[in-house]
Amino acid sequence: MTDLLTKNFAEHWVLDPVAGLAGVADVSVVAGQIVSVTWRDGEGAARACWAAGANPGPSDPTVALLPALIDLHAHFRQPGANASEDVESGTRAAARGGYGTVALMPNTEPAADNAETLRAAIAGERHGVQLLPIAAATVGRAGTQVSDVAALVKAGAVAISDDGSPIADRAIFRAALLAAAAAGIPLIEHCEEPVLTVGGEAADGLVASRLGLRPWPATGELRAVESAIAVLRDVVASAPTVRLHLTHLSTAAALAAVRSAQGEGLPLTCDVTPHHIALTDAWIAGDRRWAWEVATADEFLTPTANAFDSNLRVCPPLRAAFDAAACREALRDGTALAIGTDHAPHSREKKEVEFGLATNGIAGIETCLSVALAAHRAEELSLATIVAALTTGPARLLGVAATGVTPGALASLVQINLAATWRPSRATLLGRSINTPLLERELPGVVQMTVLKGNSAYQK
């Protein structure tokens, strides 16, 4: 592919999370390379602007330019479920969502517990998107025998995880954590205590009770988080390179436990998903307000015609506004280093069924940035927080270099109109599966162009 971009991005709202700069700037790209970045008010002002949250004022430009995004948690379903998504469709969707780097979870069929499957999971047309495979932590993701982590790292694995399931056996979890530490990569854990969550359809609470849905209690996440932290605390002295990352945390209690463990100095990180920061379980009853629009005593309980949308069936389940607020607070205070999409495409056969029979998951890689920008519009998250959670944060976990808006570097950039809006639909989404509860909803932030390594990867 030699379609190197030459373009002058004049008068853009430029965000550089690597250098910590934000403000109005002209960015010139010639033959795929960033040749100059001129900050209108100088670099000192740009540094202060980033530190203040990087939010544009009313008279600032509404078209932003930022580095291509990094997702630490997606499912492209290859091999095994290519009808739901594959590398070609997944990367096309990723570029459309502003992503340049995507880490893929290993719960493919077969599981990516060997070098061959790991390579197969990232093979094919990639539209310029860099794919980072995460390997299965245990053989067959069965939770009984730790994978050959050294061989998997040699084959390109950036982390190990049994995502989709927890590693329930604490001895195996400990062994996996040590194997990852020895190989210099993190273990990413899906925190769920199966004994407490089996059959769960919706978060334990008033919405589930009113709708007659089987409860998935918050303790189902908290117990697993506490237990994982206990193992980490136990091994950290003997394994100084150990790193544990807890993915898609959804409850205030679990995030508080992580914050406290980080306070002890444990090598622990976590991420939250776009749907857990922005949606609530009341959406299952048909509510369509953002989580931050719900007042504490405000309840939405009478099911509307939209109720029981299976696109809202997800693990962990959507929760109360209180938990969604805790997820946003975790991003603001750094407890969570990333927003991971948990992009989980599923075919219509798996989703267009009864709520309790639907497979868990939301396809979110094309809407994540817009959902985060909706939180920004509501003054819930600063642009600096959002951009860091979508670039430098996940880069830190995955051990890759985040790209900035750096003169001399190959351009990997997203141009996005912050003032414009769009509606996700079968016509506008590029992924193979459109299982999102945001269909036809007006969302802020239209990606106009994604440039990856100097080439145009997506153009609206």
Added chain:
Amino acid sequence: MVTQFAPPQEQSRRHLLDVAGYDWSSLQKLLASAAEMQRLLDSRAGGSNALRGVGVTTLFYEPSTRTRISFEAAAAALGARVTTFNVATSSVGKGESLIDTVRTLEALRTQVIVLRHERAGAPWLAARHFGGSIVNAGDGWHAHPTQALLDLSVLSRHLGHSGGSLAGRRIAIVGDLLHSRVVRSNLHTLTTAGATVVLTGPASLTKGFAEHASSFRDTPGSVQLVGSIDEALSEADAVMALRIQRERLTPGERDSLEAYRASWGLTESRLAALAPRALVLHPGPMNEGVEIDPDVADGPRSLVLEQVRAGIPMRMAVLQQVVSEARA
């Protein structure tokens, strides 16, 4: 504050998915219509041709006796073409989805599907993919709107003020609340009718109902959860025992049915001591000797068979309503 996505009067009555959102005047209209249907049933003609040519299919994914037969009798009494969809011998066994099934029924000229399903919300999915009317005949633990409506008609007849209101009446509901679609729907109708509903049952089977009860704040009536059957029965005007759903119990729980009766069963001695005039209801099918004793179920205070009889006119009223709304 309870926020409605759309005001109740704006919600479509083409389907009957739930009684949540029905205000008192909507409920009164159905009560009056059911009374009219009862007169029709008692008349020499024994029915009408109001739904002549209308295809009504009962689509039951869970076993049922009274609800299915009651709907089929109601549809027949209005002159509808009634079809029983046998899930066990149909293409559903070959993996046909609910959406495909309702689309197929639509192509086969069914205008009304009466749907019973083991999963909460299945009627909402069906309604989004069906051009006719869906009537919810029970979805999982969630809702059983026609049961609640017929219970309301029976209670209004015996305990209602003029217009059928249950203001000031105490209705106790005892037993397995957690798995009960009957209690969830009855909470809507009874509180909207003005009753005070007192809930009780074993802790493991009332999980979540303290918060659930206190969420009925903006209705004319109210709901409270109490810790013992004695407290629930005290001054009750009526008491409804819920079926212990053996298939939903763990083996350990199944072993303790005798203990259940001792703590939570509607027994003659308990009723005589605490609520001698209370009327007795049960949505059926009954586990006699577990949640209700045979002499109570068959005794003078029992409305159990009246409940069953009330099913036909109320379901006629519901079928009439959804068809006329679909035609409108």
